[in-house]
Amino acid sequence: MPQQVKAVVALAKGEPVQLTTINIPDPGPGEAVVKVQACGVCHTDLHYREGGINDEFPFLLGHEAAGVVESVGAGVTGLEPGDFVVLNWRAVCGSCRACDRGEPWYCFATHNATQKMILAEGYLAGTELSPALGIGAFAEKTLVAAGQCTKVDPAARAAAVGLLGCGVMAGLGAAINTGNVRRGSTVAVIGCGGVGAAAIAGAALAGAAKIIAVDIDDKKLETAKKMGATHTVNSSQVDVVQAIRSLTPPPDSTGHEGGADVVIDAVGRPETWKQAFYARDLAGTVVLVGVPTPDMTIPEIPLIDVFGRGGSLKSSWYGDCLPSRDFPMLVDLYQQGRLDLDAFVTEEIGIDSVEAAFDKMHGGDVLRSVVVL
Template identity: 85%
Template structure:
């Protein structure tokens, strides 16, 4: 057992607390990781606000990279000293999805069995719920060994750790779920961290047109830096009409046009409806923004669903397989072909997480990711 400093959400809506927690030594199938960096993701704010579930207190943080310090007695594919990016898809290998060769849809992913606990105050000994099974706003964290993906140890931790959630979700929404190809036309609605990554993924795949849509001019300028070819502020312009204008049909049939792939990185009924109608005929809609439980699919005539054809998809973690995708993307980063550094807006200390949440909720900040570095 070790005691380390960590950021905890003790109750719904309350500011986070920097406190001391107990981290058990790793048991079977587990690994203890010394955290080097962890991005501040909107999902962490959702946890703090009670928007995920009510299993407080939460040990926040999940976009992390670090060094394996100890492993459990049966762990053979990790060793102390390995540089890893943490993931929340430690595939089981035995569910139906894994058996049919689609482990990125695994529904029995592993987390550490032992619980980390509060170490001080009148709630000492209370079990913590780690965000997405990771809990990496901490000097050290305990995870399932399968949550550790080894990557090039010379890579910058603050950059590659972001593959642990938001950046991978956006890249994968374009590359995996949306299957963007060379010459595709793509629109991305919402240009925060996930949307910016979706733009980068579309560019990496060779899209000919990439339309970025947001209500924040600072985010739109960030999207331009990621490779967007056109910017649309939807406060001023109807995004559906503008996407159709910028991605016209390639033939003379006279239909209204639209993008081959439209990615909704916001996750609200109104943006999903915009994405639905901004597609070209037989186009693909990818929902990667996370809605809240109270949101409903907007009222769309069923004949439009039938008549427009194509595919309506949800992207879970960018439909990634960490063991396949993380090393490849880190290699592209090391080669200068994928600018993960561009997502790191600032590096902060553990005690600055609450301030990072405030920036996240303030328009015009231009912050893609605040990254805690230890």
């Protein structure tokens, strides 16, 4: 039977979110209904509310979530009621060009639930909802594609492991998967919010010898140290490129100035990307994981510098993760005490406090507020 549940919805651009009632249909073929236990408040949710993703209002917000499968639709295999899952927004299709060539983390045809959840009250009652990143988990229950459910250790803390659903995985993966950080690497991370802090944790997990955290906020730099940063740079006070170079090996016999092996831009602005470009070592790697806005362009850089410095210029989508591979592994590391996902949970809040959490996000006082249901 279709159900009515409480959920957080953005009705119109820039307006405060509303806690309201929505209708959730029974799962159809390939779908699942999940009882949400916890969901992180991500900056992407705020982007949706502000119309920064698209204008398909009203949005059912929330996407960094963990919960328990309540029911599944026809044809679903490998997933059953009672399974503890982390929700992911990359449900790979298995048949596109990327999947066929063995790179499903680049899947071109990830899928969502076919049916729509619907507003049940207010002046827009009866309107279909657009779930954030195809999930919509600021809700007591949500309808997703079965492929968006990744089973993990049911003993894990939902408020912590649910964050793998977006920001924490993006940062960890930017270091481990995209940046290919190795034992002994020197890594710099520009921007130490939730994604940047996760990139630092990922670099530490991979065995990086030196991890340089860069931000304009000393509070975030202190947090970065707790995540594994060995050095910090306040970019409001010094030249970032020179500071990173001064913390990396000195000029060698060729006169080369040095730099980090991997520089991760977790801000996603032209000026920070340019800093990352010039702060990397010869043949080093730049990873862009911060999401730019559509109007931003690559800064003017002489093409000879692109050629002469070599290396790789990469973007990282969702940490280039494969949820079925990466989520269980990272949850196991968390359970073993080797990856501190609890450190990303600044506070636990109720479902009626999402708007207040957005305000705290602006102040830079939290890595993650997590809605616990």
